[in-house]
Amino acid sequence: MARTLYDKIWDEHVVHTEEDGTAVLYIDRHLVHEVTSPQAFEGLREAGRKVWRISSIVATADHNTPTTGWEQGYDGITDPISKEQITTLDSNIKEFGSAAYFPFLHKRQGIVHVIGPETGATLPGMTVVCGDSHTSTHGAFGALAHGIGTSEVEHVMATQTLLAKKAKNLLIKVEGQLGKGVTAKDVVLAIIGKIGTAGGTGYTIEFAGSAIRSLSMEGRMTMCNMAIEAGARAGLVAVDEKTIEYVKGKPLSPGYDPQTGRFVGGAEWDQAVAYWKTLHSDADAQFDAVVELKAEDIVPQVTWGTSPEMVLGVDASVPDPDKEKDANKRGAIERALTYMGLQPGKPLNDIFVDKVFIGSCTNSRIEDMREAAAVVKKLGQKVAKNVKLAMVVPGSGVVKEQAEREGLDQIFKAAGFEWREPGCSMCLAMNADRLEPGERCASTSNRNFEGRQGAGGRTHLVSPAMAAAAAVHGHFVDVRQFA
Ligand SMILES: CC(C)[C@H](C(=O)O)[C@@H](O)C(=O)O
Numbered sequence: 001m002a003r004t005l006y007d008k009i010w011d012e013h014v015v016h017t018e019e020d021g022t023a024v025l026y027i028d029r030h031l032v033h034e035v036t037s038p039q040a041f042e043g044l045r046e047a048g049r050k051v052w053r054i055s056s057i058v059a060t061a062d063h064n065t066p067t068t069g070w071e072q073g074y075d076g077i078t079d080p081i082s083k084e085q086i087t088t089l090d091s092n093i094k095e096f097g098s099a100a101y102f103p104f105l106h107k108r109q110g111i112v113h114v115i116g117p118e119t120g121a122t123l124p125g126m127t128v129v130c131g132d133s134h135t136s137t138h139g140a141f142g143a144l145a146h147g148i149g150t151s152e153v154e155h156v157m158a159t160q161t162l163l164a165k166k167a168k169n170l171l172i173k174v175e176g177q178l179g180k181g182v183t184a185k186d187v188v189l190a191i192i193g194k195i196g197t198a199g200g201t202g203y204t205i206e207f208a209g210s211a212i213r214s215l216s217m218e219g220r221m222t223m224c225n226m227a228i229e230a231g232a233r234a235g236l237v238a239v240d241e242k243t244i245e246y247v248k249g250k251p252l253s254p255g256y257d258p259q260t261g262r263f264v265g266g267a268e269w270d271q272a273v274a275y276w277k278t279l280h281s282d283a284d285a286q287f288d289a290v291v292e293l294k295a296e297d298i299v300p301q302v303t304w305g306t307s308p309e310m311v312l313g314v315d316a317s318v319p320d321p322d323k324e325k326d327a328n329k330r331g332a333i334e335r336a337l338t339y340m341g342l343q344p345g346k347p348l349n350d351i352f353v354d355k356v357f358i359g360s361c362t363n364s365r366i367e368d369m370r371e372a373a374a375v376v377k378k379l380g381q382k383v384a385k386n387v388k389l390a391m392v393v394p395g396s397g398v399v400k401e402q403a404e405r406e407g408l409d410q411i412f413k414a415a416g417f418e419w420r421e422p423g424c425s426m427c428l429a430m431n432a433d434r435l436e437p438g439e440r441c442a443s444t445s446n447r448n449f450e451g452r453q454g455a456g457g458r459t460h461l462v463s464p465a466m467a468a469a470a471a472v473h474g475h476f477v478d479v480r481q482f483a
């Protein structure tokens with residue numbers, strides 16, 4: 001029978017299925033960070049258990065790590081709770097073991113969803129879990145990847161399996177050619193705008209169509225990263241040549257020679273590639289639902305409210321709740337506008353920002369850095385006076401180093417941006433980087449919930465190019481005019 005990509009990976013990993021559909025799924029890769037692992041390790045310790053397959057674990061500290069003051073080492077972590085989280089992960093990994101650990105200050109440290117693919121910890125066809133909802137990111141590689149809760153983290157550590165029920169298949173097809181200045185972030189925000197934050201609930205989404213195929217791996221990661229904001233725990237993109245090219249030569253990928261630090265290939269690599277090439281939905285596979293978008297219709301997006309679905313094209317205006325007939329929706333719009341301090345009818349282009357954050361597991365990869373820097377360079381001006389802080393936070397030490405090799409840091413710094421150390425940073429208020437009450441931010445992250453970037457903070461989700469342009473102009477502008 002014809003199968004979807006999701007069906008194929010699922011079938012390959014099911015150990016057992018109960019009559020009610022509950023399945024025991026084998027887990028290939030377990031990514032670990034400091035926030036959701038302490039109780040899991042504690043549970044193992046109390047039960048006298050070990051980690052079932054140490055080589056499946058790849059860990060890093062990211063949420064609580066500071067993005068400045070690294071020269072002071074651990075003393076630079078001013079918040080005692082953050083410091084405890086980070087040192088607890090250090091000692092847990094030391095005690096329980098891992099395939100790879102990138103602790104605070106390590107040159108490959110970074111956001112778990114950036115370093116997974118970057119180290120080859122994420123490979124096509126794998127089941128990948130992490131105690132983190134944005135694990136969906138890794139689906140860009142044709143891997144079945146999703147977040148799990150803390151008790152499940154312990155379960156996976158102890159048994160290498162997860163109890164799961166199969167989701168339904170949703171195909172989101174984006175056909176056509178994206179316009180200049182329109183990025184993966186805009187595509188995924190437009191999708192969420194269309195289907196809503198519950199649109200993907202109960203489904204695994206496969207993103208397909210010519211516009212998705214044309215995206216780089218970075219772009220596909222941005223798409224899958226936000227599958228969870230569309231309500232789906234997992235997002236997927238079929239494997240193609242770009243996928244294989246990306247994983248080639250990564251340290252944990254087959255065919256890598258640790259002696260020389262180079263790709264050497266070999267039988268294991270060839271075998272892997274042959275299998276990876278089967279990781280796409282069969283032509284006649286049936287999906288439970290299909291959503292289609294035209295690439296040409298998508299313009300740069302800006303969220304105006306407190307949910308990722310409250311999003312519009314940059315050429316639109318803040319919606320008027322009075323025009324909404326549904327009382328619930330009207331109430332939600334009113335509440336969002338009050339929180340966001342916005343008046344109905346205000347053109348999105350006229351919204352001024354106090355801070356700009358370019359980073360997070362959605363948009364902190366090298367391509368994002370390049371896109372933002374290109375806009376800054378093209379505009380040739382400094383960060384606007386009304387912008388108190390514009391910061392660029394690369395997703396990992398590897399991204400940071402690559403960006404510096406390309407001189408991108410110089411472009412940002414010359415324009416008045418702060419160039420920081422890697423981490424989750426201002427994506428969520430779990431470290432020193434945050435918004436003050438009432439502050440408005442153009443952010444390349446994935447969530448704009450109330451207080452997400454700091455109590456009372458106001459978040460507008462945009463692409464890296466849009467964020468860079470907002471920093472220089474001081475307000476949102478349509479990047480298509482200078483793309
Ligand atoms: C802290 C972590 C559990 C959380 C998540 O699950 O996504 C965080 O990464 C987030 O983005 O809100």
Ligand code: SF4
Pocket residue numbers: 062063111113132134360361362423424427428445446
């Ligand atoms: S960057 Fe943001 S969304 Fe991503 S894992 Fe960190 S806190 Fe979560």
